[in-house]
Amino acid sequence: MNRSLLLLLQILVALVVVALWHLASATTLFGNPKTIAFFFANPLGVAERIWTWFSSGSIWYHLGITLTEAALAFLIGSFGGVVFGFWFARKPLVAAVFDPYVKAANALPRVVLAPIFALWFGLGIWSKVALGVTLVFFIVFFNVYQGVKEVSQPVLNNGRMLGMNERQLLRHIYLPSALSWVFSSLHTSVGFAVVGAVVGEYLGSAAGLGYLIHQAEGVFDVVGVFAGMFVLMGFVLVVDGLVTLVERKLLAWRAS
């Protein structure tokens, strides 16, 4: 499909949704507009609020906080995932012993950890980073584990026959193979880093997008809630676009 046509259709979807939303909240077409606007806000109000946030510059502070938390969660979680993924994959005994605990820990809904992290790390950014780390870690961990386990046997044998010792096999074969799995899960792990940050802020903080949304909800400011959600969505789209750029660079060898 033509790229510009695709973009046009994508924009059209947004326009139709916004138009319907506007009709519902400004005319009597779908019922009492006042009631609808109370529950769903109205697009003009939301746009105005977002404009105010950006023109006054107040939103940048919150965006910066959320971005910092997500970035730290991503970096720390990825690093831990790579290290532990490697360790478990290379030491089957360790993997076998810890297997039930890893599964149990991963099955835990992270939301229940948020209050504990707030207790341990305070209401600043670190409790949110910790929450994001618990999400990112497992994604990267499982991918690295898989990546090391599923190194192609001929490639590995070839490395051995070319004279590689264990350290060289690690550097030239295991690590690139594992990293290619990590990179292919970048979208998921970066997304979860943002989720961790926002959920953490939502449950208790003094800054960030999650805080903004929570504050608005506290005073039934539906316009504020919707404005916060839209800013969050835009934020995620931008981050995801950056990830795509990075991915294209790092996984150039996969393109055909």
Added chain:
Amino acid sequence: MPKNDVAAVRLNGVAISFDLADRRRYDAVAPTDLAVGENEFVAIVGPTGCGKSTLLNATAGLLRPASGTVDIFGVPLSGINRQAGYLFQQDALMPWKTVIDNVAIGLEIAGTARTEALKTARHWLERVGLGAFCDRYPQMLSGGQRKRVGLAQVLIRDPRLLLMDEPFGPLDAQTRQIMGDLLLKLWSEDRKAVMFVTHDLDEAIALSDRVVIMSAGPRSHIIGDFPVTLERPRNVAEIRHDPDFIRLHRDIWDALRDQVMKAYDNTAGAAA
């Protein structure tokens, strides 16, 4: 090969077994003796599943024989065979490295400076006809081109022994002939010892000095050993029409046919 000469490869009673999932043992190869001379090109031919590749892996040091010993240039083998270069049947290039990095790696890990290694790699890629593809990734190449890279990757280390496991098996017929000619051209320059495993009798005769026939498994063993006296240099595509080639082919096929049918019956029986 004269008896007192030091062989490149000498298998002494090498047998290979595998543990099956149900705790039984599968004896793939019965105790086997085989010697490959220092400048000799030996092809090993047998029906599918006869254990010829496992014999090659034992020579490479990738697989421990259940019994028997492997001598490489007179020295008993333990661990990986450092004298050998191995060309695999499957894709064995590192997909995350460019073509030239794949070729240079063998020198780099042995301690050659990177610029020097890249220079030599470029030279080898030119010799296999891929001088223009240095900066591509393996995924961007055709199957035949990847085999050429594999050949350069192995030969750049100048191993004294070449092990080849149906290297051209996945390629189409024309490409196989072209690769065969390329291999013979490169080989004729310094005549390394070669163990070339294939199930294609035409290819075996066209390339080698000696064709060794293995029986169908289990307990596969050598059932024939035929010298190939066809003159070199050879043209892989045209030598098939040579009367000597045809006669040799008929002789060897007589020995091989029963084994091929037996292997076919075995697998058909397993499928039924």
